[in-house]
Amino acid sequence: xxxxxxxxxxxxxxxxxxxxxxxxxxTTTFGVAxxxxxxxxxxxxxxxxxxxDGTAEKTASSDISVRCSxxxxxxxxxxxxxxxxxxxxxxxxxTDKLQYNLYTSDVANAPIWGDGTSxxxxxxxxGAGMALGSAKTHTVYGxxxxxxxNRAAPAGxxxxxxxxxxxx
Numbered sequence: 001x002x003x004x005x006x007x008x009x010x011x012x013x014x015x016x017x018x019x020x021x022x023x024x025x026x027t028t029t030f031g032v033a034x035x036x037x038x039x040x041x042x043x044x045x046x047x048x049x050x051x052x053d054g055t056a057e058k059t060a061s062s063d064i065s066v067r068c069s070x071x072x073x074x075x076x077x078x079x080x081x082x083x084x085x086x087x088x089x090x091x092x093x094x095t096d097k098l099q100y101n102l103y104t105s106d107v108a109n110a111p112i113w114g115d116g117t118s119x120x121x122x123x124x125x126x127g128a129g130m131a132l133g134s135a136k137t138h139t140v141y142g143x144x145x146x147x148x149x150n151r152a153a154p155a156g157x158x159x160x161x162x163x164x165x166x167x168x
Contacts, residue, residue: 039130040068042076042166049100049144054151058144061106064164065135068127072168075122076138077115078102079163085114090144090158098158100144109143115165127168 047062068074083089083099090098104113104121114120128134144150 036069038069038072038127038168040066040072040074040127040166040168041130042066042164044140044162044164047102047140047142049142052098052144052150054153055146057146059106060142060144062140062142064138064140066125066127066138066166067130067132067135068125068166068168070127070129070134072127073124074127074166074168075116075124077122077165077167078113078140079165080114081160081162083160085112085118085120088160088162090160092153092158093156096153096156096158098144098150098153099147100142100160102162103141103143106139106141109141113140 042064044064045062047060049058049060052058064076066074066076081088082091083097087099088101090100092098101109102113103109104111104123111121112119113123116122123138125136125138128136
């Protein structure tokens with residue numbers, strides 16, 4: 001019996017060795033690729049002139065935050081809202097209005113921030129990436145003048161909606 005076990009063990013080893021001697025491997029490769037598409041995300045804060053009482057000009061500012069793909073150039077344009085670029089208007093009770101405008105700088109209230117037409121400017125930048133910490137902040141400066149037109153406005157709430165457009 002011992003001789004049989006030994007012969008079986010030797011035969012099994014030969015089979016394993018023969019199988020290992022005949023084993024072969026083949027390799028190949030495959031490519032991995034990705035395309036990063038240019039992208040931008042934009043958020044904007046509300047701009048509130050707070051309590052205008054007809055005795056002094058009111059100023060306010062808000063921020064527009066833009067995150068664009070790294071290296072992507074972009075421009076930020078603002079709509080005219082309920083008026084024109086030359087004179088934006090807040091709408092109040094009934095047909096009542098308040099005049100205001102939005103600017104790219106707080107220096108001498110110029111230039112008007114618009115869409116690049118009608119003597120308005122846009123604001124540009126270059127993306128630093130899509131991470132939250134890569135956002136670029138652009139400040140909008142608003143002025144509600146103390147004018148005869150605005151002094152004639154009755155008490156009430158006045159609103160307008162501005163559309164922010166980022167082109168990249």
